[in-house]
Amino acid sequence: MNEKTDPAFAPGMASSTEMVGAPCWVSLMARDLAASQEFYGSVLGWDFRRGKLGDGFSVALDDGAPVAGIGGLAGTLQVAVAWTPYFAVADADVAAARIRERSGTVAVGPLAFSLGRGALAADRDGAVFGIWEGALIPDWQSGHQDAPAWLLLRTRDAFDAAIFYGEVLDWAAERSGSCDVSYENEEVVLISNGHVLARLGSGARGAAPDPMARPRWDVHFPVSDVDATCRAARDGGGTVFGRWTTDADVDEAALADPDGALFTITGR
Template sequence: MTAFPDGAPCWLDCMFPDVGAAQEFYGELLGWTFGEGSPEFGGYTQAYSDGKAVAAVVPAMPEMADQPVAWNFYFASSDVAATAERIREHGGTLMMDPMPVGDFGSMVSAREPSGVSFSVWQPGSHPGFGKTGEPGSFCWAEVHTREAEKADAFFPAVFPFEVRRMVDDKVDFHLWDIDGAPALGRFKMGPEVPGEVPPFINVYFGVEDCDAALDTVRRLGGQVFFGPMTTPFGRWATVGDPQGAAFSVIDVHTTEGDVPELVPESAP
């Protein structure tokens, strides 16, 4: 794939206590195959769909054994050091300073003011996703937070997002575009979301059949947290794998209803 523009979703990885079990789960659910782990990079193991890189699974380090398992989302950057400076300037916290990862690229990990954790990737020999928008690969992402005003002030200041607001009295949702094309969304978590659920980025993986995917999730020991629901964008549900990593699955070809109205909203 060509280089991703600054701010675009470009990669995902996740640390698992049992990487072998994760490979079995995602291999059956999403059809992933896996490369050899890289000992010099902590056993970092790439996942592939149709031979194209789509994510990575990593053995959890012993000192992180008590940390929740979660997918780590990467925004693209052409200059990770400059992005790190903007993160600081706009109230974010660097969890990891900019660092090279061999010749693959450079990264930084951070937390924004409302508590959402994320990473940034400046590509070297590893450009990021080799495939998106298809079954077995990343399709979409949304920042979920209770303090939407903080996320709204932060992300469009750090990345070149154009902001549109969904016209809906019941849902507080923003769409963040790059050069006129949707990049990801921002959803304000309401009181219906359990208080113990932290702010997070919900990632969506494409599937051929949402209902069949949910049957597979349950059979393999995972959980279905929400859905399925059919929307103008696809039929989707939010699930958890047996080790606790939450994500969504979506069949983008099964749709229902009209796309809601979106109006421009000036970034703070």
């Protein structure tokens, strides 16, 4: 793990109003920032530097490019240790009200930060996600060929979830910058400018004893060597829940860090 101490990362001029409803960032709420940096630095090869959200946050870098955020505030905010996607919204207060109106939960916020306003929430099935109003990280968009991460919602009913998120995040709305949705291979697909930003799949069970089967946003990180990454995760105190090859002949594996935060790695 290498934590840089040069000036904090500064996002560019792009705003959440320009890509409403699109995934704009992923972040880990950890119990111990230093321990999480050590694990993900050794497993995924990330470097870190302090972000502009305060001393309890850092930005993970892959070859100098921002990949994700890690905040050591899970205990302070009394939230689960988990990887969480954030979605761009034009108005965090409006989006938070929509979540509550549709039987979702707003656990934290909206809170004001130096770069914008955000909130941590959960949908009707308990999958945790965030909303963000404000400046966006430049060159971070899940869906581009070289994206730092991509998202899969494992949910009870993909169509029901698509209605919830569509109404909260203005998916398929007739407004500039909003995302479209389609149906492909029994999944709901979120699309912007021809790029697939996220997929929503059915079959998760809220009461399942296996955490892998519960509703959640599954964050996928690309790696060069899936087997080597799995070994590094085990050596670092993490868990490998399974490894498989997709129909497209891509290697993937489901992992958890030492605190139990689930994520998936996928071969480049």
